[in-house]
Amino acid sequence: MKRLKKIAEAIAERVLMVSGFITSLVIVLIVLFLFREGAGLFGKPDVEEGYVLAVNRKNPVEKLSPRQIMEIFDGEITDWKQVGGAEEGIVVFRLNDITDYATEEELGPELDSIPQCLSRILSENSGMIAYVPKQYAADGFTGKRLAEGKITPRSFFGGREWYPTAQPSPQFGVVPLIMGTLWVSLGAILIALPFGLAVAIYMAELAGERIRRALKPAVELLAGIPSVVYGFFGLVVVVPLIQRGFGLPVGETGLAGSLILAVMALPTIITVAEDAIRNTPRAMKESSLALGATHWQTIRRVVLPYSVSGITAAAVLGIGRAIGETMAVLMVTGNAAVIPHTLLEPMRTIPATIAAELGEAPSGGAHYEALFLLGCILFVLTLAVSLSVEFISARRPKQTI
Amino acid sequence: METSSISAKDVNFYYGDFQALRNVSLEMERNTVTALIGPSGCGKSTFLRLLNRMNDLIPGARLEGKVTVDGEDIYGKNVQVVELRKKVGMVFQKPNPFPKSIFENVAYGLRVNGVRDRETIRSRVEESLRGAALWEEVKDKLKRSAFELSGGQQQRLCIARALAVQPSILLMDEPASALDPVSTSKVEDLIYELKKNYTIVIVTHNMQQAARVSDRTAFFYLGKLVEYDRTEKIFTHPSEEATQNYVTGRFG
Ligand SMILES: Nc1ncnc2c1ncn2[C@@H]1O[C@H](COP(=O)(O)OP(=O)(O)OP(=O)(O)O)[C@@H](O)[C@H]1O
Ligand SMILES: [Mg+2]
Numbered sequence: 280m281k282r283l284k285k286i287a288e289a290i291a292e293r294v295l296m297v298s299g300f301i302t303s304l305v306i307v308l309i310v311l312f313l314f315r316e317g318a319g320l321f322g323k324p325d326v327e328e329g330y331v332l333a334v335n336r337k338n339p340v341e342k343l344s345p346r347q348i349m350e351i352f353d354g355e356i357t358d359w360k361q362v363g364g365a366e367e368g369i370v371v372f373r374l375n376d377i378t379d380y381a382t383e384e385e386l387g388p389e390l391d392s393i394p395q396c397l398s399r400i401l402s403e404n405s406g407m408i409a410y411v412p413k414q415y416a417a418d419g420f421t422g423k424r425l426a427e428g429k430i431t432p433r434s435f436f437g438g439r440e441w442y443p444t445a446q447p448s449p450q451f452g453v454v455p456l457i458m459g460t461l462w463v464s465l466g467a468i469l470i471a472l473p474f475g476l477a478v479a480i481y482m483a484e485l486a487g488e489r490i491r492r493a494l495k496p497a498v499e500l501l502a503g504i505p506s507v508v509y510g511f512f513g514l515v516v517v518v519p520l521i522q523r524g525f526g527l528p529v530g531e532t533g534l535a536g537s538l539i540l541a542v543m544a545l546p547t548i549i550t551v552a553e554d555a556i557r558n559t560p561r562a563m564k565e566s567s568l569a570l571g572a573t574h575w576q577t578i579r580r581v582v583l584p585y586s587v588s589g590i591t592a593a594a595v596l597g598i599g600r601a602i603g604e605t606m607a608v609l610m611v612t613g614n615a616a617v618i619p620h621t622l623l624e625p626m627r628t629i630p631a632t633i634a635a636e637l638g639e640a641p642s643g644g645a646h647y648e649a650l651f652l653l654g655c656i657l658f659v660l661t662l663a664v665s666l667s668v669e670f671i672s673a674r675r676p677k678q679t680i
Numbered sequence: 681m682e683t684s685s686i687s688a689k690d691v692n693f694y695y696g697d698f699q700a701l702r703n704v705s706l707e708m709e710r711n712t713v714t715a716l717i718g719p720s721g722c723g724k725s726t727f728l729r730l731l732n733r734m735n736d737l738i739p740g741a742r743l744e745g746k747v748t749v750d751g752e753d754i755y756g757k758n759v760q761v762v763e764l765r766k767k768v769g770m771v772f773q774k775p776n777p778f779p780k781s782i783f784e785n786v787a788y789g790l791r792v793n794g795v796r797d798r799e800t801i802r803s804r805v806e807e808s809l810r811g812a813a814l815w816e817e818v819k820d821k822l823k824r825s826a827f828e829l830s831g832g833q834q835q836r837l838c839i840a841r842a843l844a845v846q847p848s849i850l851l852m853d854e855p856a857s858a859l860d861p862v863s864t865s866k867v868e869d870l871i872y873e874l875k876k877n878y879t880i881v882i883v884t885h886n887m888q889q890a891a892r893v894s895d896r897t898a899f900f901y902l903g904k905l906v907e908y909d910r911t912e913k914i915f916t917h918p919s920e921e922a923t924q925n926y927v928t929g930r931f932g
Contacts, residue, residue, distance in 0.1 A: 570789035571766035
């Protein structure tokens with residue numbers, strides 16, 4: 280009998296150890312996978328793979344930045360002078376424009392004369408820039424191929440444009456996404472913290488036992504609502520309200536995202552902060568009252584300072600919840616990848632970007648890898664958040680005896 | 681400084697259905713130290729805490745009878761609990777400084793009572809720390825966290841904190857039970873000093889301590905006040921057999 284018990288204990292111990300080990304391993308593997316999938320982005324050409332940009336032989340321009348390429352093809356830059364060349368209008372050429380410049384006979388029955396035609400068209404149009412597949416600008420090509428740029432960490436982390444499907448040069452600048460994420464999360468926490476703290480103080484210090492018993496499950500219920508439902512609610516209620524309230528052209532703004540996230544972060548904040556406040560030793564509160572302090576003075580001067588680390592942890596956990604939240608934000612923020620200046624503009628967050636774009640990004644392509652890198656950034660952000668929670672809780676004042 | 685007298689008359693105290701005090705009547709004179717003794721759970725803390733209405737905080741707690749301080753009913757309709765608590769200071773069993781600096785711990789009672797003048801606060805803090813025999817040890821580190829002090833120092837800090845609001849009565853619930861012998865004797869000396877200016881009520885499980893510091897001793901048993909007399913008499917010729925058994929350690 281005793282032996283059996285011992286064996287059972289040993290087995291239980293092993294099982295626990297193995298499951299702990301497996302869990303840690305899986306987490307590490309996921310992180311490694313994220314980084315591996317994303318790391319391929321750097322060093323990729325900054326135009327679509329397999330394509331080149333070519334100009335007239337005499338054009339002095341050797342190289343264009345991805346940004347310039349995009350603006351040229353969007354028609355925002357119209358003269359070579361703007362990119363350091365001679366004064367001459369830019370003519371944009373894409374492969375399907377070729378029928379405007381060459382007849383069907385010239386192209387040949389199997390379209391096998393395209394390279395020759397290209398060379399001719401480029402030499403005839405001195406201001407032209409052509410965006411064509413590599414194989415058409417190979418042997419015997421008389422135009423000038425522009426030097427190939429590469430996607431660098433600098434252009435990725437410092438880039439201010441996120442147009443991952445732009446042709447010919449997709450823009451992978453994460454600044455607007457990071458800014459969008461931070462704005463929305465910060466807005467959320469600024470709204471949620473005062474409310475959450477107020478509710479936590481009320482529940483821990485002021486509410487009677489009966490009210491508390493009713494309130495607690497209600498708050499927990501809030502945490503159980505799926506985020507699409509929040510998003511839906513935000514879309515049909517909050518967004519129109521914001522649009523009308525602020526007289527905006529669209530109601531899908533960072534503020535809408537912040538509000539929804541604030542509601543979603545409330546349960547975390549309330550629960551953690553209430554626990555912290557409740558943890559204030561009764562003797563500490565009684566000492567304050569015994570010195571003639573009122574209940575309010577006691578809360579403000581003893582309870583809150585004592586639980587400040589717990590309250591900070593609550594705030595940080597709330598931020599963590601907000602940073603990672605995807606669905607609701609995707610639905611209400613308008614998803615414009617521009618660097619926001621106020622909360623009343625549409626903005627786009629990292630998780631929303633990943634969710635919205637991963638489906639259409641071909642596996643292994645630059646876009647796909649860029650999304651994985653976004654995942655890494657998100658991971659680092661949330662890691663920083665949880666590490667700061669650890670750090671803060673470690674600073675909890677120590678009670679002697 | 682004005683000191684106060686305390687009187688309890690026919691006090692019954694209930695925690696919900698449970699009666700913790702039965703018909704307790706007790707008179708304490710000015711400038712005396714009264715020790716409350718008795719086995720665990722007999723109601724000493726309950727009695728002590730109703731003198732500054734600390735029990736008000738406990739849901740379902742209820743009091744019958746009359747408690748007066750300087751002849752005034754402290755459970756009367758017009759009594760300001762905050763004012764009462766300024767007059768009746770309390771020191772708890774475990775040292776429990778606030779998570780603030782040493783200085784701010786002592787200044788706390790002044791600040792919550794609206795004292796703003798910095799010079800007043802500073803001098804009162806020093807005075808209180810001297811009163812609690814702690815000044816010499818902490819005068820150079822007033823800005824440091826109170827948690828950095830030893831347990832004994834923390835307890836004297838708590839006494840200083842109570843003194844700063846200039847109460848006339850000091851309630852002490854086993855103030856030395858969490859301390860080492862050296863700290864204990866410091867606190868005892870302190871109580872002896874404080875007696876000149878305060879009316880003191882102290883709960884203790886330590887018979888020697890009760891005998892050393894108190895003028896009068898009240899022996900509680902099962903919520904009843906069994907005997908109340910001069911300390912000397914309680915420890916040498918008590919009238920009740922239960923008291924005799926308890927003080928000689930032949931009890932329970
Ligand atoms: N908050 C409370 N709610 C319910 N019952 C309580 C409460 N506080 C004390 N009691 C009960 O009242 C009785 C007296 O308690 P009290 O704390 O006054 O005892 P005590 O004499 O101080 O004991 P000790 O020497 O152990 O501190 C005990 O039976 C205790 O269980
Ligand atoms: Mg007690």
